[in-house]
Amino acid sequence: MEGYGGYGISLGPDYELPYAAWYQEGGARAVAHLRGGGEFGEAWHKAGMLTRKQNVFDxxxxxAEHLVRRGYVRSGRLAVIGGSNGGLTVGALLTQxxxxxxxxxxxxxxxDALRSEVEANGEFNIPEFGSVKDPEQFEALRAYSPYHRVQPGTPYPAVLLTTGENDHRVNPFHSRKMIARLQASSTSRLPLLLRAYRSFGHGPQAVDDVTATLADQYTFLLEVLARGERESASAHRKRRRSRP
Structure with missing residues (x-):
């Protein structure tokens, strides 16, 4: 499931060629239309910005709950993905x-929603996220900031964060410190990985780089979801053997 929910940007359920390999492996894709985006006009956008940002994550x-409840996917097979502002969205689900x-x-x-505005592109984001200099906005930012919501002793799911070493839009420190905190806090023993691309900015540009990025992402997702399927099948067999 993919989400964004910000800047009035619409995320359409269109067919994109890079997803072909995912579909060929039996995967499906759901696109979440979230407040903060532009799918239903400016009022929809405003309902998910500044101190109302938590609406996006809700x-x-x-x-995600709808997909599981309706039987489209089991929670043990659900993967969520988001980029840039969408990374904040998946980070909120991860920690909440x-x-x-x-x-x-x-x-x-x-x-790290509290330090976003101090990076090179930070002031551009203030109209969307708010500022730590405003007391009400600071409290809203702190309440949902994924980095600050990571709790020790929590069994977090498998995570892959990717960043570009030359990203001037979202500084690599976000992904670095987030994965470090997850590794120090999680009790699940599932993979918590960081993939840093030295030549990338805010995402790959060359075709070969795009291909390499997708290979990393799909390898991670297929391995994690297959592992979950194997563990579920093993647990089911054990339950059957334990029956009188």
Whole structure:
């Protein structure tokens, strides 16, 4: 499931060629329309910005719950992905409802909401996120900031964060410190990985780089979801053998 929810940008359920390999492996894709985006006009956008940003994450969580409740996917097979502002969205689901997804993929994401405005591109984001200099906005930022919500002793799902070493839009420190905190806090023993691309900025540009990035992402997702399927099947067999 993919989400964004910001800047009035619409995320359409269109067919994109890079997903072909995922579909060929039996995967499916759901696109979440979240407040903060532009799918239903400017009022929809404003409902998910500044101190109302938590609405975005509530919507994303509700979409995940809907997919599981309706039987489209089991929670042990659900992966969520988001890039840039969408990385903040998946980071919020990860830290607010860590049991919902089996795999979390954050691409050049924002994870430390309190320090976002001090980086090179930070002032551009203030109209969308708010500022730590405003007391009310500071409290809202701190309440949902994924980095600050990581709790020791929590069984977090498998996570892959990717970043570009030359990213001037979202500084690599977001992904670095987020994955370090997850590694220090999680009790699940599932993979918590960082993939840093030295030549990338805010995502790959050359075709070969795009291909390499997708290979990393799909390898991670397929391995994690297949592992979950194997463990589920093993647990089912053990339950059957234990029956009188």
């Amino acid at each position: 919507d994303f969580i509700a979409c 409802r860590p049991e919902l997804a089996a795999a979390v993929l954050g691409v050049v994401g924002v994870f």
